[in-house]
Amino acid sequence: MNDRIQLPELGSVGFLRYGWRQLTSMRTALILLMLLGIAAVPGSLIPQRTQNPMAVSASFKSAPGLSRWMDQFSLFDVYGSAWFSAIYILLFISLIGCVLPRTFEHFYAIRAIPPVTPKNLDRMEFYSTWLGNGEELKLARAWFKSKHFRIREIDGSISAEKGFTRETGNLFFHLALILILLGISFSSLFGMRGEAILNVGERFVNTPTSYDSLAYGKLFKEGKLVDFTLKINSFAASYNLETNAPQDYILNVALKSKDWPNGQRRVIKVNSPLTIGNTKIYLQANGFSPIVTVRDSKGNVAMQGPIPFLPQDANLRSIGAIKVPDADPPVGFVGSFVPTYQRSVGGGAISVFPKALDPRLLLSAYSGDLGLDSGVPQSFYRIDTTAMKQIGLKALKPGEVFTYPGGSITFEGLVPWVNLAIVDDPGKNFALLGAIVAILGLLASLFTRRRRIWIRVGDVVEVAGLAKNATPGLEQELAIFITQLKGEK
């Protein structure tokens, strides 16, 4: 606000004060705001871990050197990076330091009466003068009152002011920005977000171990996870027959929680999450889990159950991995699943519709060390086959068996899976409130004008005005005012 450059005084206190003043100047705030805008750009052009982890690992494969270098600057995780946070935390501090003192100032200014009428009105804008009939002051007073001007009257002159709404709205707008930032930080400190993939028929108990991925805020207490269990009863997807585009997803669950100890049936859809207290459960994605039974050479079951496969395109061609470390020797299957099978021109399997009309499970069997004990984190959907030997390859219809040296695998059928996001976001209502206040404040500030009008009645009548920030509209207003005073119709 005071943008005059001040030389730092000697001593650390002086230096700190200097730094604070610089940080909280409006210029700094605006530079930080622009910086935040610029800093947001790379994250929209470079793939981000949080949104597109596959593309990030692809980049590491194709250009490892460059990618590692980029990673040093958190370019694959821009919005969680130290430098991005630094910008918005500085902006936050700058805004507070800049706007709070103004709020107090404005608070006093609102209650102050307008300053006295200047001596030389003819130096002001929109000056006009005429010979009056003595009634003008009375008429002016009435007009100002009816228009809710605040007035000060001395010695045959009136100084009137209106439009504090502009500054009030403006301050509310800037304060609301602080509120939004507060809400966002509150969410990241006290919130949680987790995801879980569940096959239809499975039960989900809300404890940390049930999640596939779970992230808490720094101050989130683990015991705060709401108590509930969900049973996935059924899932139905419908598609447009011409375009294959999804039309509707309906997930039926049975919910048991404190309020529903005996269980209650609920429906979750894409735009309507299930709410339990402050926690919301969203339907995020879906796919198929082939159900398989793996037997060893003696016919003993080594593994049985549904294995979620990861969709790769809109027709749900999916990839996945079946790992059987307990078989002797260990086996693994690299698989792909197509719900509606067709041979592509190149000979590969593609899916031509996202529903399971003619499903196929294509497996390639490997034997050897699966690498599960190596300590290197493993993808659920892939197998590192470098230390393994391929021992067979087959495409299966439901019910078919694939026998390979050392055992067999049966494709029993399939079941849909859904990916649920479970979110507790305690700051979001603050952010929303901030957003609403910001808009109201903006409207008040952009659509009102602050201006002063003076009138002095002596030998002649003199009228002048001044609009803050040279906002237009005062000239017309003065014209109306003067017509009123002259009693013209």
Added chain:
Amino acid sequence: MSRTWAYLSNYLIYSSMAVYTLSFFAHAFETAWAVKIPDVNSAKVLDYKRTEKVARIATAMMILGFFLLFAGVIARGFSAGRVPWGNMYEFSITGALAFSGAYLVALRKYDLRWLGLFVSISVLLTLGTAVAVLYRPSAPLVPALKSTWLVIHVSAAIISGGVFLLANAIAGAYLYLDSMEQKGERTAWAKRLPSLEYLDQLSYRLVAFVFPLWTFAVIAGAIWAESAWGRYWGWDPKETWAFITWVAYAAYLHARVTAGWRGRRAAWLCLFAGSTFLFNYVYINIWGTGKHTYSGL
């Protein structure tokens, strides 16, 4: 039934293109043939009385084109059984509608007929691209897009976009005229343009007018994202660029109101902010990745 509506929509859009073409020619005629009578100083000056009739026809055609396009957009909505904002084709026809609508509304208050040539040609180009390149058969929405907030969010964003582009056109005209005046005289037809001061004020007023609406559009988008994806802000490319546009216009308003920027610098900043909006629409929709990029444009 939905087929019939889709055909009707296409015919209406073709007819509106024909009418906009007429409007374009009328504006071009007005611009070209107003230069006629010699002045006392024997310089040529403009006489708009000669072309007043044509100018009126141009505006009337623009209004007619607007209503035909409006009907076309509505019919498109009926054919799909939803609001007509599901893909790039539909965004483009609605965007063209918003742009010419913004122009016509502003025309009621300000003398903007000089801008009609530009408005009609850009609407024509947008519609032409939409029909020739972006056209997709009418289809219902994917589940994530089925939300009242989508209607609110997209309509606010499209209207804001129309006004931002209008402000950009005026800021562009400012820069053009300014460079012309720096070189010397205005060319004859440029005399048709209002004063630099007027252009400067006008682009500011347009931006100040829609900035709250754009703010609202971004917030409505966040509310929709919260109900669909469980987070109100995720730095998806589309969201990120909406934010960048917002920041750029906030900087523009600030530069004007508190730092007193006027004229060239302000006009350049306005153009810059507007181009972040266009970038978001064109680049992110077509080449970007993210939750907002639905397959098949």
